[in-house]
Amino acid sequence: xxxxxxxxxxxxxxxxxxxxxxxxxxxxxxxxxxxxxxxxxxxxxxxxxxxxxxxxxxxxxxxxxxxxxxxxxxxxxxxxxxxxxxxxxxxxxxxxxxxxxxxxxxxxxxxxxxxxxxxxxxxxxxxxxxxxxxxxxxxxxxxxxxxxxxxxxxxxxxxxxxxxxxxxxxxxxxxxxxxxxxxxxxxxxxxxxxxxxxxxxxxxxxxxxxxxxxxxxxxxxxxxxxxxxxxxxxxxxxxxxxxxxxxxxxxxxxxxxxxxxxxxxxxxxxxxxxxxxxxxxxxxxxxxxxxxxxxxxxxxxxxxxxxxxxxxxxxxxxxxxxxxxxxxxxxxxxxxxxxxxxxxxxxxxxxxxxxxxxxxxxxxxxxxxxxxxxxxxxxxxxxxxxxxxxxxxxxxxxxxxxxxxxxxxxxxxxxxxxxxxxxxxxxxxxxxxxxxxxxxxxxxxxxxxxxxxxxxxxxxxxxxxxxxxxxxxxxxxxxxxxxxxxxxxxxxxxxxxxxxxxxxxxxxxxxxxxxxxxxxxxxxxxxxxxxxxxxxxxxxxxxxxxxxxxxxxxxxxxxxxxxx
Numbered sequence: 001x002x003x004x005x006x007x008x009x010x011x012x013x014x015x016x017x018x019x020x021x022x023x024x025x026x027x028x029x030x031x032x033x034x035x036x037x038x039x040x041x042x043x044x045x046x047x048x049x050x051x052x053x054x055x056x057x058x059x060x061x062x063x064x065x066x067x068x069x070x071x072x073x074x075x076x077x078x079x080x081x082x083x084x085x086x087x088x089x090x091x092x093x094x095x096x097x098x099x100x101x102x103x104x105x106x107x108x109x110x111x112x113x114x115x116x117x118x119x120x121x122x123x124x125x126x127x128x129x130x131x132x133x134x135x136x137x138x139x140x141x142x143x144x145x146x147x148x149x150x151x152x153x154x155x156x157x158x159x160x161x162x163x164x165x166x167x168x169x170x171x172x173x174x175x176x177x178x179x180x181x182x183x184x185x186x187x188x189x190x191x192x193x194x195x196x197x198x199x200x201x202x203x204x205x206x207x208x209x210x211x212x213x214x215x216x217x218x219x220x221x222x223x224x225x226x227x228x229x230x231x232x233x234x235x236x237x238x239x240x241x242x243x244x245x246x247x248x249x250x251x252x253x254x255x256x257x258x259x260x261x262x263x264x265x266x267x268x269x270x271x272x273x274x275x276x277x278x279x280x281x282x283x284x285x286x287x288x289x290x291x292x293x294x295x296x297x298x299x300x301x302x303x304x305x306x307x308x309x310x311x312x313x314x315x316x317x318x319x320x321x322x323x324x325x326x327x328x329x330x331x332x333x334x335x336x337x338x339x340x341x342x343x344x345x346x347x348x349x350x351x352x353x354x355x356x357x358x359x360x361x362x363x364x365x366x367x368x369x370x371x372x373x374x375x376x377x378x379x380x381x382x383x384x385x386x387x388x389x390x391x392x393x394x395x396x397x398x399x400x401x402x403x404x405x406x407x408x409x410x411x412x413x414x415x416x417x418x419x420x421x422x423x424x425x426x427x428x429x430x431x432x433x434x435x436x437x438x439x440x441x442x443x444x445x446x447x448x449x450x451x452x453x454x455x456x457x458x459x460x461x462x463x464x465x466x467x468x469x470x471x472x473x474x475x476x477x478x479x480x481x482x483x484x485x486x487x488x489x490x491x492x493x494x495x496x497x498x499x500x501x502x503x504x505x506x507x508x509x510x511x512x513x514x515x516x517x518x519x520x521x522x523x524x525x526x527x528x529x530x531x532x533x534x535x536x537x538x539x540x541x542x543x544x545x546x547x548x549x550x551x552x553x554x555x556x557x558x559x560x561x562x563x564x
Contacts (some may be wrong), residue, residue: 037406052097112140119147128155157290172408182534199436199516202537205231206442209540210449232275232539254295254384258408260332261290265321268303270541282318283307290323291408298381299405300376305378306335314339316400326404334402343394350391351379375401425547426451431466433457433479433492434514443478446540459484462493464499473509475501476551481515481526489513490529504531514538 030559112134119129129151133144208231211224265285276283289464292299303321310319324332342350382389382403393399430452440456446456459462460483467474477496479489490513497507502505513526516536526533532550534543 050403052101085364112144116140116143116147117171119151119295123147123154124150126154160179160471169197183460199536200438201234202514203436203438205537205539206439206446210442210445217542220537230494234537254386256293256295256385258411259292259294259296259299260411261292261323261331264296264303265301267300271304272307272311276318279311281311281314281316283311284318284319284320288321288323289410290325291410292331292333292405293408294385294387294405296384302378302381302385302403303333303335305375307374310337310339310399310401313337313399324402329403329407331407332402332404334400336398336400337404338398340397341395341397342391343395347393350374352390352529397438409434424451425544427453428476428547428551429453429470429474430476430478430547431455431457431463431496432475433459433463433477433489435459435482435484439480446543450544460487463492463496467496467499473502473507476510476512476547478512478547481513489515490525490531493531508554510547510554512546 081246115131118346122129129147131144131147134141135149154166158511163171208224208227212221215221215224265288269283269285272511273283297329307319307321314337319338320334320336322334324334326332378401379389387406388404390402390404391399391414392402425447428451430447431441432447434440434443434456435458437458440458444454444456453465457466463477473496477493481489483489483492493507493511494504496509497504500507500509502508511531513531514534515526515534532546534546538546
């Protein structure tokens with residue numbers, strides 16, 4: 001007996017089973033073997049094509065064989081012709097039958113294939129499909145059933161995905177609603193807190209500005225200067241908070257007009273020249289004859305923030321404000337400083353809220369007083385007035401911030417929008433209305449120092465009583481917006497106009513509202529009244545300018561005509 005080979009290579013499935021792997025064939029449908037579709041197609045081809053062709057060829061062969069046998073016997077050729085004709089006709093008939101049967105099979109195959117191709121196209125577009133399966137078992141029927149099953153599975157998956165997307169959308173909407181509610185609550189809290197805190201700060205601002213009147217003691221004057229510096233710092237902080245709350249509340253709306261830039265530059269220079277000189281810095285403002293199309297108040301606020309920020313981070317040298325005319329016709333306003341500069345890694349973040357660059361050297365203490373809202377407010381205001389802002393800085397060398405504005409219509413030099421008049425309020429009859437005793441007293445002391453004939457009241461009845469011996473309207477009525485018992489300063493101004501028989505919309509006395517309100521609906525109501533508004537806390541020099549502007553606006557000649 002021959003020896004067994006040293007190694008026997010087992011079949012693959014046996015090797016897998018020895019390693020613990022079992023190969024299991026896919027189960028066939030009940031009552032159908034795995035090769036059933038292939039056998040069905042083969043059987044149709046055999047019975048419809050092969051068998052008729054074989055039968056026809058066999059009969060033709062027999063006829064030809066019969067003819068050959070007749071020839072071999074020497075029979076007459078007359079018997080051969082019918083046999084050949086019969087064999088030829090039989091072959092032609094068999095060929096026609098095969099062609100007809102083949103055409104029928106092709107029709108039965110191609111039509112379902114076309115339907116399957118159209119169904120696959122619809123599936124590709126995500127549309128539901130249903131193919132009517134053939135009654136006869138076969139591969140095409142299995143394809144049709146598979147397409148229908150795939151369509152059902154895709155529809156189920158699509159429905160499940162839509163349900164998940166709907167649930168995710170609901171969760172996202174719920175989270176967005178919560179975030180929106182939290183943002184609104186934050187804005188309301190910020191506005192309410194800043195309003196309540198601005199009331200005493202406004203009174204402190206008024207009283208601190210009157211302390212130096214008639215004082216000659218150097219020590220007391222120095223202390224008063226420190227008090228004013230602290231009050232100014234608090235004023236700056238609350239102004240930043242106020243601007244932020246108003247921007248978040250959406251109560252700031254741009255009203256573009258043609259603005260003479262030199263007038264805005266003069267206003268900025270007046271606001272910061274004394275601060276720059278007190279710190280040994282230079283504030284240089286280049287004269288310009290340029291006009292821009294922009295909201296004047298927002299533009300002034302942007303430049304005030306930029307100059308304030310530049311002075312805060314400058315210890316030597318100064319700040320320069322200038323204008324460049326671009327080839328495109330637009331006007332670029334630039335604010336340069338010789339301060340500490342901003343490192344490149346911080347330059348893209350300085351416009352974020354509450355972001356401050358930490359500096360090792362803070363000798364002046366000014367840098368510690370900011371909240372990091374100045375440039376963030378500038379960017380938001382710039383987006384409202386549709387101007388482009390850019391920053392360039394070198395660490396230790398200084399910073400340049402520029403805003404690019406649309407040009408305005410150039411007018412005559414005498415038509416400047418800035419009123420360059422002396423701020424002399426002596427002799428003005430002023431009625432101040434405020435329900436905070438501290439603010440009312442501060443206004444009385446401050447306006448008396450400015451030479452005004454000042455009377456104060458806390459509500460509508462008190463205001464009318466204080467006006468009982470004035471036969472003509474006062475020159476100016478200065479009122480808070482929110483008064484006692486839910487009354488509004490607008491209501492009091494209307495009552496005073498009716499008291500003197502004046503038109504409530506355009507009385508012959510100046511009106512000025514002072515408020516800390518930031519809610520959009522309330523601010524809209526104020527703006528609709530076309531009454532000048534100041535937002536607390538108001539620096540004395542800004543209050544003085546606003547009072548003079550309101551009085552001059554009323555005393556200006558009114559246009560004649562039916563619509564005057």
